[in-house]
Amino acid sequence: MGDIKPPSNAPGTPAAEQREYLSDDPRDIGWVKQNVPCQTACPAGTNVPVYIREIIERQFGRSYETNREANVLPGILGRICSRPCESQCRHGWPGNGEPVAICHLKRVAADLKDAGHRITERLYSPTGKRVAIVGAGPAGVAAAHDLSLLGHDVVIFEREERAGGMLRYGIPEFRLPRDTLDIELHNALRLGVQMRTGAEIGNGEGQIPMAKLEQDFDAVLLATGCMAASPLPLQGDWEKRELRGLEGVEYGLDFLVQMHRGVKKVVGKRVAVVGAGFTALDCARVAARLGAQEVTIHIRTAEEYIPVTQEEIFEAKREGVRIKGLRTPVGLTAEGNRLTGIEFVQNRLGGWRAGGRRQAIPIEGSEFIEPCDTIIIAIGQQTVNDFLGTRLELDRWGNVRVGEDGMTSHKGIFAAGDYVNGASTVIQAVGHGRQVAKRIDAWLMGRERRKQVVRIVPVEQPLRERAFDFIPRQHMPTAPLDERMKDGAHEVELGLDDKLAFEEAKRCYLCNLRYQIDVDRCIFCRACIEVAPRNCIKLVRGVEVNDDGAYGKLLETKEWNQVGAIWIDNNECIRCGQCFKACPVQCISISRCELTEVEV
Amino acid sequence: MTKAKNVRHHVVIGSGVAGSQAAETLRDREPDARVTILTLSSLLFYNRYDLPKVFRGHRDWREFLAYPADYYRDRRIDVRRCSRVAGVDGSRRTITLEHKEEIRFDTLLVASGGRGYIPEELAEFRPLMHPFASYTEAVTAANVVPDRGHVIMLGGDMIGLDLARTLVDTRHRVTLVAGPQTFWPHEVAEDERPGLIAALENMGVEVVEAADAGGIASIEQGAKGLSARRVLFKDGTELYGDAVMPFFGLSPSVEFMLGSGTDIERGLLVNPALRTTGEGIYAAGDVCQIWSDADKRYRFFYGWKNVRAMGDLAARNITGGDDPWVPVQDEKLHIDDQGKLQSPFWEYE
Numbered sequence: 014m015g016d017i018k019p020p021s022n023a024p025g026t027p028a029a030e031q032r033e034y035l036s037d038d039p040r041d042i043g044w045v046k047q048n049v050p051c052q053t054a055c056p057a058g059t060n061v062p063v064y065i066r067e068i069i070e071r072q073f074g075r076s077y078e079t080n081r082e083a084n085v086l087p088g089i090l091g092r093i094c095s096r097p098c099e100s101q102c103r104h105g106w107p108g109n110g111e112p113v114a115i116c117h118l119k120r121v122a123a124d125l126k127d128a129g130h131r132i133t134e135r136l137y138s139p140t141g142k143r144v145a146i147v148g149a150g151p152a153g154v155a156a157a158h159d160l161s162l163l164g165h166d167v168v169i170f171e172r173e174e175r176a177g178g179m180l181r182y183g184i185p186e187f188r189l190p191r192d193t194l195d196i197e198l199h200n201a202l203r204l205g206v207q208m209r210t211g212a213e214i215g216n217g218e219g220q221i222p223m224a225k226l227e228q229d230f231d232a233v234l235l236a237t238g239c240m241a242a243s244p245l246p247l248q249g250d251w252e253k254r255e256l257r258g259l260e261g262v263e264y265g266l267d268f269l270v271q272m273h274r275g276v277k278k279v280v281g282k283r284v285a286v287v288g289a290g291f292t293a294l295d296c297a298r299v300a301a302r303l304g305a306q307e308v309t310i311h312i313r314t315a316e317e318y319i320p321v322t323q324e325e326i327f328e329a330k331r332e333g334v335r336i337k338g339l340r341t342p343v344g345l346t347a348e349g350n351r352l353t354g355i356e357f358v359q360n361r362l363g364g365w366r367a368g369g370r371r372q373a374i375p376i377e378g379s380e381f382i383e384p385c386d387t388i389i390i391a392i393g394q395q396t397v398n399d400f401l402g403t404r405l406e407l408d409r410w411g412n413v414r415v416g417e418d419g420m421t422s423h424k425g426i427f428a429a430g431d432y433v434n435g436a437s438t439v440i441q442a443v444g445h446g447r448q449v450a451k452r453i454d455a456w457l458m459g460r461e462r463r464k465q466v467v468r469i470v471p472v473e474q475p476l477r478e479r480a481f482d483f484i485p486r487q488h489m490p491t492a493p494l495d496e497r498m499k500d501g502a503h504e505v506e507l508g509l510d511d512k513l514a515f516e517e518a519k520r521c522y523l524c525n526l527r528y529q530i531d532v533d534r535c536i537f538c539r540a541c542i543e544v545a546p547r548n549c550i551k552l553v554r555g556v557e558v559n560d561d562g563a564y565g566k567l568l569e570t571k572e573w574n575q576v577g578a579i580w581i582d583n584n585e586c587i588r589c590g591q592c593f594k595a596c597p598v599q600c601i602s603i604s605r606c607e608l609t610e611v612e613v
Numbered sequence: 614m615t616k617a618k619n620v621r622h623h624v625v626i627g628s629g630v631a632g633s634q635a636a637e638t639l640r641d642r643e644p645d646a647r648v649t650i651l652t653l654s655s656l657l658f659y660n661r662y663d664l665p666k667v668f669r670g671h672r673d674w675r676e677f678l679a680y681p682a683d684y685y686r687d688r689r690i691d692v693r694r695c696s697r698v699a700g701v702d703g704s705r706r707t708i709t710l711e712h713k714e715e716i717r718f719d720t721l722l723v724a725s726g727g728r729g730y731i732p733e734e735l736a737e738f739r740p741l742m743h744p745f746a747s748y749t750e751a752v753t754a755a756n757v758v759p760d761r762g763h764v765i766m767l768g769g770d771m772i773g774l775d776l777a778r779t780l781v782d783t784r785h786r787v788t789l790v791a792g793p794q795t796f797w798p799h800e801v802a803e804d805e806r807p808g809l810i811a812a813l814e815n816m817g818v819e820v821v822e823a824a825d826a827g828g829i830a831s832i833e834q835g836a837k838g839l840s841a842r843r844v845l846f847k848d849g850t851e852l853y854g855d856a857v858m859p860f861f862g863l864s865p866s867v868e869f870m871l872g873s874g875t876d877i878e879r880g881l882l883v884n885p886a887l888r889t890t891g892e893g894i895y896a897a898g899d900v901c902q903i904w905s906d907a908d909k910r911y912r913f914f915y916g917w918k919n920v921r922a923m924g925d926l927a928a929r930n931i932t933g934g935d936d937p938w939v940p941v942q943d944e945k946l947h948i949d950d951q952g953k954l955q956s957p958f959w960e961y962e
Contacts, residue, residue: 107700107709107872108699108709108713315876315877315878315879316878316879317871317877327733327736330732330733330734331733331734331736332734333734338878338879339878339910339911359909359910359911361882361904361911362876362878362882362890376909378909379909379910381909381910494734495830495847
């Protein structure tokens with residue numbers, strides 16, 4: 014990588030003399046991954062600090078484009094993302110307060126950009142290669158977008174009448190307005206992607222065989238998601254009984270998909286939802302809108318451990334949904350063919366399962382019955398493979414197995430999103446779709462055409478004020494209850510306005526700012542240590558280096574005769590800039606470090 | 614000096630009935646130990662069952678204290694008032710207060726009680742309601758309700774109905790907007806409910822069933838010259854009053870325990886010996902859900918006698934005991950021979 018050379022920006026060099034440069038040094042890449050936890054947590058690698066900084070500058074369009082570089086659906090994810098970034102946000106670490114509302118700010122960029130905003134795309138010249146994508150959900154759309162930018166001819170085959178997959182058929186309109194969905198899908202696919210809806214892959218009549226795709230295209234990407242509802246495991250007489258024929262039994266995913274296909278859904282007065290994810294919550298909220306008088310979500314563990322946001326739980330409760338914990342369904346009760354209740358067993362909390370979920374341990378002899386007239390089963394989704402007609406290797410969960418290059422066991426057939434990973438989140442699907450698109454491109458072209466580097470930009474002065482640390486998290490305004498419950502399409506979250514967005518954006522620590530002390534110029538006066546609001550400036554003997562070349566553990570000392578350097582611990586640093594302002598010899602420098610991609 | 618090093622530090626979070634009783638028992642059983650109570654309250658322990666007295670003209674905080682300050686000094690119980698716990702690290706046995714101070718403990722008893730629950734659908738109207746869970750809130754409510762004024766009581770848990778008795782007795786008008794939480798924490802069968810509502814009416818409380826009016830649509834502030842509050846129902850009917858007071862039961866105060874390593878469902882989950890899943894951490898009172906072998910589930914136990922007994926039991930188990938929880942309070946709601954409602958939760962010493 015001889016073409017990427019840093020300029021002589023030694024710490025302490027006056028900012029005016031420093032220059033922006035690109036680095037592929039693993040220490041710099043490692044630094045960003047360690048120190049910008051929100052970006053690292055985002056499966057799509059969204060450059061969060063930069064887009065939030067652009068909101069502070071009221072450059073909403075630019076902020077939207079920054080988002081779009083990593084995630085082609087910012088307006089959608091700004092509404093329905095599961096927010097893995099926020100649980101890692103440094104502002105939410107113990108003692109620092111609440112995490113920044115990163116997701117709401119993403120929506121701000123989408124909502125407040127100018128009408129007629131110009132979209133920026135980095136187009137490559139045509140390659141003459143053809144790629145078929147099966148499934149127009151988030152993984153398929155993200156992959157199609159990137160592959161089309163890279164110059165390939167892309168055709169998406171979608172069995173439903175409209176594109177969007179789970180976004181359109183699995184998420185209710187009150188969380189994701191369809192005009193937002195339509196606009197962003199259109200923007201993602203407008204660069205020549207052919208969308209063939211109502212086109213089902215399979216070997217039946219009117220279906221398109223996989224063999225035909227393999228014949229007509231250079232590569233095929235399977236992104237059909239997890240579109241089969243998982244069955245409810247019951248015990249005793251109910252263990253092997255088919256539930257679908259029982260009046261009052263619905264499967265959550267089918268319930269939502271049918272509703273979004275236009276089927277009129279009806280629920281009873283007393284609805285029980287079994288499950289703990291977004292689908293369960295969505296089903297419960299839909300049931301409340303369909304007129305159910307009592308809607309209860311039954312979960313195996315407790316509210317604290319379910320993988321949905323606290324805001325979603327709160328809004329569901331506002332709408333009258335109740336959550337009852339520590340129970341697992343073991344049977345049903347019925348009169349004739351009509352459901353009358355659910356038999357549960359009481360649980361206690363156990364240890365932790367792989368993946369960070371809490372275990373529930375049933376307590377023998379603690380069975381009890383909760384009456385209900387509708388049960389909506391939303392305990393998960395599975396992949397469907399019977400359309401393939403091509404034998405692909407599957408893993409133990411029935412998901413298709415792929416190699417490092419994203420390819421299945423069949424040459425030229427790739428897979429992405431939930432179809433590979435099992436039911437996950439939209440942002441995971443988008444991120445995986447993009448990753449696999451890059452691998453397909455490398456396979457088609459015989460080489461990688463883009464690689465990751467760090468752009469390092471000198472910053473003249475701190476971009477934050479200490480007072481920003483005390484701004485509370487701004488709350489999302491929501492529609493009044495009577496308005497939102499009138500129909501299923503009234504959006505509940507109204508979005509932050511310009512003023513709220515500005516306040517919220519100021520809370521971001523801008524973790525991509527790297528503060529460094531030039532040891533050669535430091536006079537060890539301790540002025541920076543005196544003003545530091547946290548234990549963020551340390552006397553060190555040295556610094557360990559990790560296997561990947563990034564800086565690791567600081568070897569702290571309190572003995573002056575052992576001090577090798579005064580070191581800013583960027584993990585503790587909240588980028589308040591107090592040290593920079595206090596330094597009498599200006600030996601502290603600030604640089605903005607952001608991951609980006611360049612052509613190889 | 615050696616002895617001082619071995620002195621254990623017992624910390625109690627909460628200075629209510631459970632916390633105060635626990636501190637007393639801890640001191641009795643371990644005379645050399647450090648005992649610290651952390652409380653959000655600016656007052657020393659007072660009995661919230663006394664709070665309705667504010668409507669009888671008792672407003673001086675000193676009248677409400679269970680013990681004078683000397684009591685704590687003499688017993689070497691360190692009460693730190695106005696202390697908000699921000700977090701508990703069970704593995705490091707450290708409590709972090711909101712102002713970042715860290716307190717080490719050897720054993721911790723969480724007796725932080727519960728705060729008045731307001732159903733999420735009414736949360737946006739919180740600023741227009743007058744809760745009644747603390748001395749300060751009680752005095753504020755008493756100050757806004759004029760003599761013979763009209764109180765609209767939402768929910769009607771047993772804490773609220775206790776206040777309603779006083780309000781009726783002091784010639785205030787009380788309208789109860791009844792719903793699922795009426796009579797909480799008593800579990801009332803559907804066929805019992807009409808009789809109990811009739812008993813309330815017999816006591817002078819006007820009752821409106823929220824469900825009959827389609828539920829509450831909004832709570833509004835009255836314009837100048839009109840009643841201070843309006844409760845609007847979904848069927849278009851409305852109620853005017855001087856104050857709206859929510860009584861929907863209690864919600865355990867456990868937020869600061871999230872991430873502590875202890876199991877939480879709605880409250881802190883404890884075994885019959887009141888031990889949480891965190892090493893050295895116990896819970897007592899309205900904040901904990903106790904495993905009941907009889908019911909095969911975790912459940913709350915309410916009432917002054919139960920809560921005090923829990924505080925005592927937790928302290929005994931902290932100091933070497935291993936006794937299981939046995940409820941000490943009758944939980945049956947009944948109607949007396951004068952046709953009035955009587956609840957064991959209204960009885961206290």
